Amino acid sequence: MNVPDDLKFAPTHEWLRGADGTVGISDHAQAELTDIVYVDLPKVGTRLTAGQTAAVVESVKAASDIYSPVGGEVSEVNEALAGNPALVNTDPYGDGWLFRLKEVAEAEALMDAEAYRKQISA
Amino acid sequence: MSSEAVLSSPAPAPATAEQPPSPSLKQTPLHAAHVRLGGKMVGFGGWSMPVQYPSGILTEHRAVRGAAGVFDISHMGQFIVGGPGGKAWLNSLFTNDLNRIHAGQSQYGLLLNERGGVIDDLIIYEYAEGEFLLVVNASKIDEDFAWLSAHLPPPDAEGDTAIELSNRSDRFAALAIQGPRAPGVLAAFFGPTITFPERFGVTVIDHDGLTFVIARTGYTGEDGFELFFPARASAVIWDDLLAAGVSLGLIPCGLGSRDSLRLEACYPLNGSDLSPDRTPLAAGLGIFVALEKGEFIGRDVLLKQKADGGPTERLAAFRMTEKCPPPRPHYPVHAATGDAGADPVGETTSGGLSPTLDAGIGMTYLPAALAKAGTPIQIDIRGKRFAAVVEKKPLYKRRDERFTPAGDKV
Numbered sequence: 176m177n178v179p180d181d182l183k184f185a186p187t188h189e190w191l192r193g194a195d196g197t198v199g200i201s202d203h204a205q206a207e208l209t210d211i212v213y214v215d216l217p218k219v220g221t222r223l224t225a226g227q228t229a230a231v232v233e234s235v236k237a238a239s240d241i242y243s244p245v246g247g248e249v250s251e252v253n254e255a256l257a258g259n260p261a262l263v264n265t266d267p268y269g270d271g272w273l274f275r276l277k278e279v280a281e282a283e284a285l286m287d288a289e290a291y292r293k294q295i296s297a
Numbered sequence: 298m299s300s301e302a303v304l305s306s307p308a309p310a311p312a313t314a315e316q317p318p319s320p321s322l323k324q325t326p327l328h329a330a331h332v333r334l335g336g337k338m339v340g341f342g343g344w345s346m347p348v349q350y351p352s353g354i355l356t357e358h359r360a361v362r363g364a365a366g367v368f369d370i371s372h373m374g375q376f377i378v379g380g381p382g383g384k385a386w387l388n389s390l391f392t393n394d395l396n397r398i399h400a401g402q403s404q405y406g407l408l409l410n411e412r413g414g415v416i417d418d419l420i421i422y423e424y425a426e427g428e429f430l431l432v433v434n435a436s437k438i439d440e441d442f443a444w445l446s447a448h449l450p451p452p453d454a455e456g457d458t459a460i461e462l463s464n465r466s467d468r469f470a471a472l473a474i475q476g477p478r479a480p481g482v483l484a485a486f487f488g489p490t491i492t493f494p495e496r497f498g499v500t501v502i503d504h505d506g507l508t509f510v511i512a513r514t515g516y517t518g519e520d521g522f523e524l525f526f527p528a529r530a531s532a533v534i535w536d537d538l539l540a541a542g543v544s545l546g547l548i549p550c551g552l553g554s555r556d557s558l559r560l561e562a563c564y565p566l567n568g569s570d571l572s573p574d575r576t577p578l579a580a581g582l583g584i585f586v587a588l589e590k591g592e593f594i595g596r597d598v599l600l601k602q603k604a605d606g607g608p609t610e611r612l613a614a615f616r617m618t619e620k621c622p623p624p625r626p627h628y629p630v631h632a633a634t635g636d637a638g639a640d641p642v643g644e645t646t647s648g649g650l651s652p653t654l655d656a657g658i659g660m661t662y663l664p665a666a667l668a669k670a671g672t673p674i675q676i677d678i679r680g681k682r683f684a685a686v687v688e689k690k691p692l693y694k695r696r697d698e699r700f701t702p703a704g705d706k707v
Contacts, residue, residue, distance in 0.1 A: 210353045212650050213622045215679075231679070233622050235354040235650055236553050238679075257620070 176295060177202040179268055183282065184291035185244035187226075190268065191285060196276040198244060200232065202267050203295045208234045211263045216252040216274055223247060225281040230273055232263065244285055247276030325371035326470050326531040334549055342436030342568075344372040347551040357554035358652045361517050364546030365476035367538060368555055374438035374466040375525060376431040376445065382459030383427060390448055390594055391421065392577060394587035400426040403497050403512060406585045407577050408444060409595030413602065414573035415580070417441050418565065422499040424510055430499075430525065434567050438466050448594075470531035472538065474547070475521030475558075477695075482542040483511070483522060496520075507534075516555060518562025518693055560658060561651050561693035563614050569626055570612060570646045570660050579608035579662065581690060611668035612646070614690045617657035617676065621683035624648035624659045624676045631682060633673035642667060645676065653693050663687070 178201065182190040188204035191197070205211065215231040223229050223243040230241040252274045256262060263271035286294065322345040331338065336347030347369070349357060360366045378387055388395045393406030403422040407415050417437040422430040433441045442464045452458045474482050480493055487504055494500045499512040507530050515521035526534060539547065556566070565571050565580055576599055577586050588599060602608055617624060625648045629641035648659030659676070667674065670689040675682040 209349065210355045215622060231622070235557065235623070235652075236348060238622065238625070 178288045178292050180288045183285035183287060185242065185285055186294065187242050189241060189244040191244045191282065193282065196247060196279050197272050198274050198276060199267055199272040200241060200263065205264050205267045208232060208239055210235045211260045214256040214260045214263065217249045219249050219252060221249045223249065241273065245276065245282045246280035247278050249274050250277040251275040325369055326528045327369045327371060327535055330532055330535050331369065336551060341552055342372065344435055346372060349551040349553045350549050352548055354553035354557065355652050357548060357550040358557050360546060360548045361476045361519055361550060361554065361558055362653060365474060365478040365482050365542055366548055366550035368473040368550050370473050370523065371470040371531065372435035373471060374433040374435065374441065375469040376442060377463050377465050378429040378431060378461065379427060380459050380461040383429060386460050387421065387429060389592060392586040392593060394590040395421065398423055401498055401500065403499050403514060407582065408441065410573055411594060413576040413595040413598030415567065415571040415575065415577060416444055416573065418567050418571060420514055422512055424499050424501050430510060436568060468528055469525050470528040471523060471525045473515055473521060473523045475515045475517040476519050478545045479521040481545050482547050485541040486538050516564055517558035518691065519695055557649050557652060560647055560649055561653055563691040566647060576602055576608060578602055579610055580612045607665065609665055610662045611665050612660055613663045613668040613687045614660050614692050615658065615674060615685045616654065616688050616692065618684045618686050621657060622678050623650040624657045624678060629677040630661045631675040631677060632667060633675055651692065658692050
């Protein structure tokens with residue numbers, strides 16, 4: 176399972192790219208969810224705290240809440256997912272990103288790639 | 298033709314070493330095979346079953362619509378009814394009319410309670426003259442068997458009974474092979490000389506020393522078969538069948554695609570779309586209710602419901618008409634004309650994404666006036682209302698010309 180070294184991870188399987196505040200779900204998470212058919216994204220300008228429900232990802236079988244891995248304000252959302260939600264499956268760390276945050280806070284609690292690899296292989 | 302081997306086959310092998318998701322869940326004889334294939338095991342009706350394999354629900358769904366899929370349906374229950382009084386007795390409990398079928402045919406119908414509500418829906422196969430296989434829902438095996446047993450006539454003065462009823466659910470394994478290439482898969486597995494039963498037909502054959510009941514029935518809206526055979530042989534049969542069908546595109550399919558396929562075909566799921574508090578007339582299953590055949594349990598209630606102008610609520614199929622999350626069971630349903638504060642007019646009983654229609658679909662009981670094709674409604678998905686329209690059932694109908702035996706090169 177792909178876990179890029181330059182990302183930080185929440186125990187609930189969201190990732191954060193510190194450089195630009197991009198948030199998505201891990202390769203492991205998309206594989207568990209399978210066949211993503213709809214993504215409900217937050218509105219730009221929404222203020223989120225770490226652990227708050229930020230989005231809903233729907234697979235054929237179930238709706239799953241996605242939690243913001245850190246605090247911040249939503250500055251951009253991935254509009255491409257409206258037309259092609261399966262991008263989350265095919266490219267979870269690239270074109271399948273969910274939203275971007277500015278004024279990122281509470282990032283210290285996140286795991287590095289090594290720790291996240293341990294969590295999902297446990 | 299010997300059905301005796303199925304009827305008297307030994308009990309299945311002991312449960313495998315794999316741990317079920319919950320210790321209280323039952324396992325089918327194919328549990329280890331599902332785990333080995335990477336099946337994602339979930340609880341369903343008291344059973345640990347694969348909801349999907351690594352291929353995913355959408356791929357499994359499309360395989361059945363376009364090629365073939367195989368489902369483990371060993372969780373379903375099998376009862377055998379025989380004896381000189383068997384047919385007349387079953388007919389007194391079943392909504393359809395078994396006098397319309399003979400050996401080699403089957404019939405879909407329902408068991409009703411005294412209130413006319415649905416206990417279970419099932420198919421009764423007359424696999425040999427006067428010999429019946431009843432296939433019932435997994436979650437209802439005990440309830441159905443208790444209901445049937447309670448309605449057996451008492452033995453006569455000599456202690457004899459004209460009806461033999463037995464629960465053989467643990468002895469049977471069952472597989473559904475569904476899709477336009479299902480006949481090809483069976484020909485590859487059994488050999489090219491196999492004679493297929495007609496739609497809703499049933500045959501019994503011996504193959505490699507095992508007895509198979511082969512029925513041309515299913516729960517997907519495609520052509521296909523359901524095989525019933527001794528549980529002890531199931532692992533080998535599963536592997537051989539998958540190998541025989543691989544060049545035809547056969548893949549193993551789980552409960553996820555079974556649900557999306559049956560929902561497109563608008564086949565009801567008992568416990569969701571059918572309930573002990575609603576009649577089959579309300580569920581739109583009137584063609585499986587033979588009111589004219591004479592007495593059966595629940596009939597008087599249905600006659601009264603009909604005389605009173607029909608059910609006040611009807612099970613309607615709907616399709617979402619705007620881009621939205623997939624509808625799922627228990628979402629509130631609103632009339633499109635109702636104001637924002639109005640109470641819901643119903644609740645979804647089933648729902649999901651239709652891979653074939655590429656839209657959200659579902660079923661819901663609606664007041665009869667709203668349950669007409671073309672009526673706009675709204676589905677409340679997590680607090681936001683999305684537009685939908687009532688559609689004629691089924692939402693998906695196969696193009697039969699694709700599936701005639703002649704058109705299916707095997």
